[in-house]
Amino acid sequence: MLVSNPINREKPQKLYVQLYAVLKAKIASGELPEGSQIPTEDELCKIYEVSKATVKLAVLELARQGYLKRQQGKGTFVCKRVISEGxxxxxxxxxxxxxxxxxxxxxxxxxxxxxxxxxxxxxxxxxxxxxxxxxxxxxxxxxxxxxxxxxxxxxxxxxxxxxxxxxxxxxxxxxxxxxxxxxxxxxxxxxxxxxxxxxxxxxxxxxxxxxxxxxxxxxxxxxxxxxxxxxxxxxxxxxxxxxxxxxx
Structure with a gap:
């Protein structure tokens, strides 16, 4: 399911930024619905053929922006994001x-x-x-x-x-x-x-x-x-x- 929107190493954009955009788009489209658990860091590394450092940066930024929530010992889950109005x-x-x-x-x-x-x-x-x-x-x-x-x-x-x-x-x-x-x-x-x-x-x-x-x-x-x-x-x-x- 997550193999679409592959990482393009020919782009000047950093890999973690590309992975961030891919995962964010899948959350926005509902492909990764609210409450669902995303693949582990190791699984994302294999799916997108990137390093663990790249995955960590992308996931951390999504968590900081309210798209993901990391639960100790359980994994990382998609959460409802509250958007401020103006x-x-x-x-x-x-x-x-x-x-x-x-x-x-x-x-x-x-x-x-x-x-x-x-x-x-x-x-x-x-x-x-x-x-x-x-x-x-x-x-x-x-x-x-x-x-x-x-x-x-x-x-x-x-x-x-x-x-x-x-x-x-x-x-x-x-x-x-x-x-x-x-x-x-x-x-x-x-x-x-x-x-x-x-x-x-x-x-x-x-x-x-x-x-x-x-x-x-x-x-x-x-x-x-x-x-x-x-x-x-x-x-x-x-x-x-x-x-x-x-x-x-």
């Missing part, structure tokens, strides 16, 4: 989404150029040989570390970025106000994780402590311009996200 992110984007009115300080722990590792090229939708700016910062409130943030930006998007003041300015403000790169859309994914020993040390916690992780994909038009991964202490403060209805 709601969009507020046009004044905030890089640091904590409760409004909080004053925080910023420490830049690292800023350098790197090549994509792991699945970073997929998360930024770039080729594996594209150079990327890596910025790591620690945010504190009243001297208490609260949020550890790692940002990745393709060098070609803003070649002079590393010369900017990242202590007193947000990356979004730098891109928009100094380099005229308008951020038009942000996708946020928030879940619970457990800190590694190094991340826990930076946040003043014990290794294995729970934390909230937010992954943000930022776009300028149709181009993805930045990927941010933020780790926030789950015991202090809250994330703050604002929506508004389009005026159109």
């Amino acid at each position: 709601l969009t992110m507020h046009t004044s984007f905030k890089e640091l989404m904590l409760d409004a009115g909080l004053d925080f300080s910023t420490q830049v722990l690292a800023k350098t150029v790197m090549m994509p590792t792991d699945d970073l090229d997929a998360k930024l939708n770039i080729s594996a040989d594209t150079h990327v700016f890596y910025i790591k910062r620690l945010r504190s409130i009243d001297g208490e570390p609260v949020l550890l943030q790692e940002a990745y930006i393709p060098c070609q998007a803003c070649p002079m970025l590393l010369g900017e003041d990242m202590v007193n300015n947000s990356l979004i403000d730098i891109l928009e106000k100094k380099h005229s790169i308008e951020i038009t859309k942000i996708k946020d994914y928030i879940e619970l994780t457990y800190l590694t020993d190094e991340d826990a040390r930076l946040l003043g916690l014990s290794g294995g402590a729970p934390a909230l992780v937010m992954e943000q994909q930022l776009y300028s038009g149709e181009s993805q311009i930045m990927y941010i991964r933020s780790l926030k202490r789950s015991d202090r403060f809250r994330f703050f996200i604002e929506f508004e209805r389009n005026a159109d």
